[in-house]
Amino acid sequence: MIVDIKYGKDEIQKTEIPDKNLIGIFYPKDVTCGSPDEVINESIDNPIGYDSLDEFLNGGEDIVFIVNDGTRPTPTAKVLDALSKRMDLRKARYIIATGNHRDMTPEEYDFVFGKHYDELKDRIICHNAKESECVYLGNSKNGTPMEINRVAVDSDRLVIITSVEPHYFAGYTGGRKSFLPGVASFRTIEANHRLAMRPEAQALALDGNPVHEDMMDALEQVKGKKIFSIQIVMDRHQSIYKCASGDLNGAFKTAVGWAEEVFCVPIPEKADMVISVAPYPMDVDLYQSQKALDNGKWALKEGGKIVMVSKCREGIGHETFLQQLSSSKDPKIVLENLNKEYKLGYHKAAKMAEIATWADIWAVTGLDKKLMSDANMTPFDTVDDAVKEALKENKDAKIIILMDGSVTIPMVN
Structure with missing residues (x-):
C-alpha cells in the first residue's frame, strides 16, 4: 500500500508499506461539523x-x-x-x-x-x-x-x-x-x-x-x-x-x-513501529514536535521503533533541552542528569529520554543528522527509508501510522 504522509505545509512523502504489515492509519475521529x-x-x-x-x-x-x-x-x-x-x-x-x-x-x-x-x-x-x-x-x-x-x-x-x-x-x-x-x-x-x-x-x-x-x-x-x-x-x-x-x-x-x-482513538493492538506525524503548524520546531512522540508511545510495543515525522521548520526551539538529550548515549544517564536540576525545557528532554529507555526513536526532519544522532534519535531522509530499514530488521513488523500524532491519543481496545 502506498501511503501519503504530510510533511511541512505543502509537501507529501510517499511511503510503501506491505498490507500484511500495516495495522492501520489512524486520525482523530471523524465527527459531524455544522456551520x-x-x-x-x-x-x-x-x-x-x-x-x-x-x-x-x-x-x-x-x-x-x-x-x-x-x-x-x-x-x-x-x-x-x-x-x-x-x-x-x-x-x-x-x-x-x-x-x-x-x-x-x-x-x-x-x-x-x-x-x-x-x-x-x-x-x-x-x-x-x-x-x-x-x-x-x-x-x-x-x-x-x-x-x-x-x-x-x-x-x-x-x-x-x-x-x-x-x-x-x-x-x-x-x-x-x-x-x-x-x-x-x-x-x-x-x-x-x-x-x-x-x-x-x-x-x-x-x-x-x-x-x-x-x-x-x-x-x-x-x-x-x-x-x-x-x-x-x-x-x-x-x-x-x-x-x-x-x-x-x-x-x-x-x-x-x-x-x-x-x-481518543481506539486501536486494535500495539505495534512494533509507530509513525507519528507532527503536521503543520505543530511542526514548527523539535521542541513542539515532541508531542507527536509522547502521544505515539501509547501505541508502541516495548522494544519497538517510533518515528517522529516533522519538518521542524524553525529548528530546535530550545537549545537547553537538546543539550540535555545529547549529554549521554545512555538515556538512563540523561534522566539521572535531568533529575539533578531543572531548567525550562528539561521536561521535554525527560519525556523523550524516558521513551528511549524502552524503545528506539527514529526521526524524519529537516534538522542536521549529526545533531539528531547526538540526541539519541536515528535520522532518516524519508519515512520510506525508515520503513524499509525496519522491515529489513523484522520482515513481520506491525506498523501503525498516526497522521496527526500531536493530538491523537491511541487507546488499545
Whole structure:
C-alpha cells in the first residue's frame, strides 16, 4: 500500500508499506461539523453560567482578551467575526498567550486576527515571559510562584478564546492554560513545567496532575474577576466541531468531553513501529514536535521503533533541552542528569529520554543528522527509508501510522 504522509505545509512523502504489515492509519475521529458561524454564535448566545455576553460586558471599563499564538490552530479570527456583531472590538485590548514562545510572525498575526488585524493592531500586546510586567499572586500548593501579566490581572473583564485538545503533560489544552502558562512569567512557567517531570503529568490526566493543579490554583487567586471563555474543539480537518462559552471551568469541562470524542482513538493492538506525524503548524520546531512522540508511545510495543515525522521548520526551539538529550548515549544517564536540576525545557528532554529507555526513536526532519544522532534519535531522509530499514530488521513488523500524532491519543481496545 502506498501511503501519503504530510510533511511541512505543502509537501507529501510517499511511503510503501506491505498490507500484511500495516495495522492501520489512524486520525482523530471523524465527527459531524455544522456551520462554523452557527456553532460559534449559538454557543456565545447560550453561555454557561452567564445570562448573556451583554450581561457579562455590562459595566466593563477594562476589557482584556487572551488569545492563543499562531502555533495553535485555534480559529480566533472566526470568533472575533462573531463578537464584532455584538461589541466594539476596539474597546478591548488583546494579549497573545505566548507562554515562553517567541513573538508571532506577520503571517501568524494575520492568521490569528484575520480581517480585524489592521483595526486592532494598536490594541495588541504580545506577552513576553521575561519582560512583561507580572503580578505575584502567591504560591500554588505545589510551591510554584504564580506571577501573571499585570494587564490580565488588572482587567475588570477577561475574555479567553482558546481551543481544547489533549496535552501530553497538562492533560488538556484550553481553559485555565491561557492564564498559566499563557500569560505567566518565565519563573512561573519554569516552576510549573518542572512538575511535568512527575509521572502524574500525562495526556488526559486532570485529577492528581500537578501541572493542572497549578493552573487551577492561579485562577483561584482571581476568582472574583469576571471571566468569559470561548473554548473550541476542532476536528481532524481543523474544522470547528463544538464550542463552549461562558464560565471558564464549566465551559472547559464541557469541551473536554467533546475533545475525548475526537482525539481518543481506539486501536486494535500495539505495534512494533509507530509513525507519528507532527503536521503543520505543530511542526514548527523539535521542541513542539515532541508531542507527536509522547502521544505515539501509547501505541508502541516495548522494544519497538517510533518515528517522529516533522519538518521542524524553525529548528530546535530550545537549545537547553537538546543539550540535555545529547549529554549521554545512555538515556538512563540523561534522566539521572535531568533529575539533578531543572531548567525550562528539561521536561521535554525527560519525556523523550524516558521513551528511549524502552524503545528506539527514529526521526524524519529537516534538522542536521549529526545533531539528531547526538540526541539519541536515528535520522532518516524519508519515512520510506525508515520503513524499509525496519522491515529489513523484522520482515513481520506491525506498523501503525498516526497522521496527526500531536493530538491523537491511541487507546488499545
